[in-house]
Amino acid sequence: MLLAAELGLQGVRPLVLERHRVPTGESKAGTLHARTAQSLDRRGLLEAVGRTTYGSVSFHFSGMFGLDLGAVTDGGPSIVGSPQAWAEQVFARRAAALGAEIRRGQEVTGLVQHDGHVTLTVNGRELAARYVVGADGARSVVRQAAGIPFAGTGARVAALMGDVRLLDPYGVPPGYTRTPRGWIIVWLNPAGHSRLTTYDFRAPHADREAPVTLEELQAAAEHIAGRPVPMADPRGLSRYGDAALQAETYRQGRVLLAGDAAHVHFPWGGQGLNTGLEDAFNLGWKLAAEARGTAPDGLLDSYHAERHPVGARVLWNVRAQTALADPDPAVDPLRELFAELMRFDQVNEYLSGMISAVDTTYDVGVPGAGRMAADLxxxxxxxxxxxxxxxxxxxxxxxxxxxxxxxxxxxxxxxxxxxxxxxxxxxxxxxxxxxxxxxxxxxxxxxxxxxxxxxxxxxxxxxxx
Missing domain, CATH: 3.40.30.120 (Glutaredoxin)
Structure with missing residues (x-):
C-alpha cells in the first residue's frame, strides 16, 4: 500500500490487487525504526502511523537489551509504535486519496511477460499491466511465476506465535526469556490477551502449513519455560521458522519484487517490515519516472543495485542474532562477552545503526553523498x-x-x-x-x-x- 501511495504522489495511478476481501486486522509487527520514521516524516505521515518516541530508547540484539537507539538518530524519531494493521490502513487511505485503485478479493495465480507489458491471471481472468510489483509475501506467486530464484539458508528453529488469555499471567516472566530449552517471549496483558511467542531450537516445523492449535502452543511454552503455562481463548495462531532467503534479483524485465517477496528472515528486531517499507520508498519514484517516460537509463535497475545489498545485510545480522540466541549453555560465555561489548559507544552505535537502518548508504557516485539528508x-x-x-x-x-x-x-x-x-x-x-x-x-x-x-x-x- 505504501508503494501505491508513493506512485500516486508522483502522478501515476497504480492498480492494487489484494487477495483478502477485507483487511485481516492482524498485526505480526508493530515497530517502525528510525529510518522508516524519517522517511514517513518526509511524506507528512509520521504522526498518522503511531506513537513516536524521541531520545533514548532501550533495545536489544538477540534478546540482549543494552542498545540505545537514540544514540544514532541525531535528535530525530528513535522508534514508532505502530501496529502493522493500522499502518496498512494509513497507507491504503493515502494511496486511494492519491488516485490508486484498490481491488480486494483478487487472487493472482500467474503471469507472462511480453516485450511491452505483463499479462496477469487474476481470479481466472487475464489482466494486462505495463509493470508488476510483487509485494505478495514470502510465498510470492509473482516471484515464482517470473522464475526468480529465492535462495539462502533453510530453517532450523520452530517458532509459534499467538494472542492468548494467560490464566496465570504472572506465572511466566514478561519480555524475552531464554532457557536451556529455547525462548519464550511474552507481551503481557494481565486483563486481556497477551502476545506469546516460542522459539524451539530442537528442529524446524515438519509441516509449515499445518494449523496451530492452542494445545501445541501451550505444550511448546511449557517445554521451554519448564513450568505449567495455562492459557485459553487463542487468536491469530501462526507458525514460522528462521529461514533466511532472498530473491536473486529484485527486477526481471517488467516484474519487480519488494518486501517479503524479496527477502524473508527471522523477526529479530522487527527489521522485516521496515526493510519492506524502505524498498517502497526507494522504488516508488523510480518506477513512476519509468512509467512517465522521464527515467534516465539505469534508474529502475538502481532499485536492485541499492536495495539488494541492504536486504542481504539484514539477513546477515538476523542470522548472527539467531546463532547468538542458541539455548545451548555452551553459548552463554559468548552472549556474556557480547553483552559487555555492547556497552562500548562505538559498538552500540554500530549495532543500533544497523538495526534501525540509519546507517544505510547508497553508492551515488559522489563522495560525501548517498546518505539520507539531515533534517536541517x-x-x-x-x-x-x-x-x-x-x-x-x-x-x-x-x-x-x-x-x-x-x-x-x-x-x-x-x-x-x-x-x-x-x-x-x-x-x-x-x-x-x-x-x-x-x-x-x-x-x-x-x-x-x-x-x-x-x-x-x-x-x-x-x-x-
Whole structure:
C-alpha cells in the first residue's frame, strides 16, 4: 500500500490487487525504526502511523537489551509504535486519496511477460499491466511465476506465535526469556490477551502449513519455560521458522519484487517490515519516472543495485542474532562477552545503526553523498521550516544554502521534476541535491563532481526549451 501511495504522489495511478476481501486486522509487527520514521516524516505521515518516541530508547540484539537507539538518530524519531494493521490502513487511505485503485478479493495465480507489458491471471481472468510489483509475501506467486530464484539458508528453529488469555499471567516472566530449552517471549496483558511467542531450537516445523492449535502452543511454552503455562481463548495462531532467503534479483524485465517477496528472515528486531517499507520508498519514484517516460537509463535497475545489498545485510545480522540466541549453555560465555561489548559507544552505535537502518548508504557516485539528508532547520524568505517538510511533495530538491545562483540556474533546467529551495542552515556544503526518497544525490563539497551530471543521472534529460 505504501508503494501505491508513493506512485500516486508522483502522478501515476497504480492498480492494487489484494487477495483478502477485507483487511485481516492482524498485526505480526508493530515497530517502525528510525529510518522508516524519517522517511514517513518526509511524506507528512509520521504522526498518522503511531506513537513516536524521541531520545533514548532501550533495545536489544538477540534478546540482549543494552542498545540505545537514540544514540544514532541525531535528535530525530528513535522508534514508532505502530501496529502493522493500522499502518496498512494509513497507507491504503493515502494511496486511494492519491488516485490508486484498490481491488480486494483478487487472487493472482500467474503471469507472462511480453516485450511491452505483463499479462496477469487474476481470479481466472487475464489482466494486462505495463509493470508488476510483487509485494505478495514470502510465498510470492509473482516471484515464482517470473522464475526468480529465492535462495539462502533453510530453517532450523520452530517458532509459534499467538494472542492468548494467560490464566496465570504472572506465572511466566514478561519480555524475552531464554532457557536451556529455547525462548519464550511474552507481551503481557494481565486483563486481556497477551502476545506469546516460542522459539524451539530442537528442529524446524515438519509441516509449515499445518494449523496451530492452542494445545501445541501451550505444550511448546511449557517445554521451554519448564513450568505449567495455562492459557485459553487463542487468536491469530501462526507458525514460522528462521529461514533466511532472498530473491536473486529484485527486477526481471517488467516484474519487480519488494518486501517479503524479496527477502524473508527471522523477526529479530522487527527489521522485516521496515526493510519492506524502505524498498517502497526507494522504488516508488523510480518506477513512476519509468512509467512517465522521464527515467534516465539505469534508474529502475538502481532499485536492485541499492536495495539488494541492504536486504542481504539484514539477513546477515538476523542470522548472527539467531546463532547468538542458541539455548545451548555452551553459548552463554559468548552472549556474556557480547553483552559487555555492547556497552562500548562505538559498538552500540554500530549495532543500533544497523538495526534501525540509519546507517544505510547508497553508492551515488559522489563522495560525501548517498546518505539520507539531515533534517536541517532552514531559514528561508518564506519563514522557517524543516527539510523534511520540503520533501512532502516527493520531488527532487536542490537546497541552496549559500546564494549559489549558478547552481540554481542549472537546476532550473529540470524544473518539472526538481524544486529549488534557498535558505540558510548549519551545514558544511553550499548546496545539496536531494532525491525524492530523501537521500543526498550530490553535494557541492565534492570537488570535481558536477551538479548537472547528478541531475542527469537521477532525473534524466533537462526540460525541453
Amino acid at each position: 532547520e532552514l531559514k528561508t524568505a518564506g519563514g522557517e521550516l524543516r527539510l523534511a517538510q520540503a520533501l512532502h511533495g516527493g520531488r527532487g530538491l536542490l537546497l541552496d544554502l549559500a546564494g549559489r545562483d549558478d547552481l540554481v540556474g542549472t537546476a532550473a533546467r529540470w524544473g518539472s521534476r526538481v524544486d529549488v529551495l534557498r535558505g540558510r542552515a548549519d551545514h558544511v556544503a553550499d548546496a545539496l541535491l536531494v532525491r525524492p526518497d530523501g537521500y543526498v544525490a550530490w553535494t557541492s563539497a565534492a570537488r570535481g563532481h558536477s551538479l548537472e551530471a547528478s541531475l542527469e543521472r537521477w532525473f534524466g534529460a533537462p526540460d525541453a526549451d
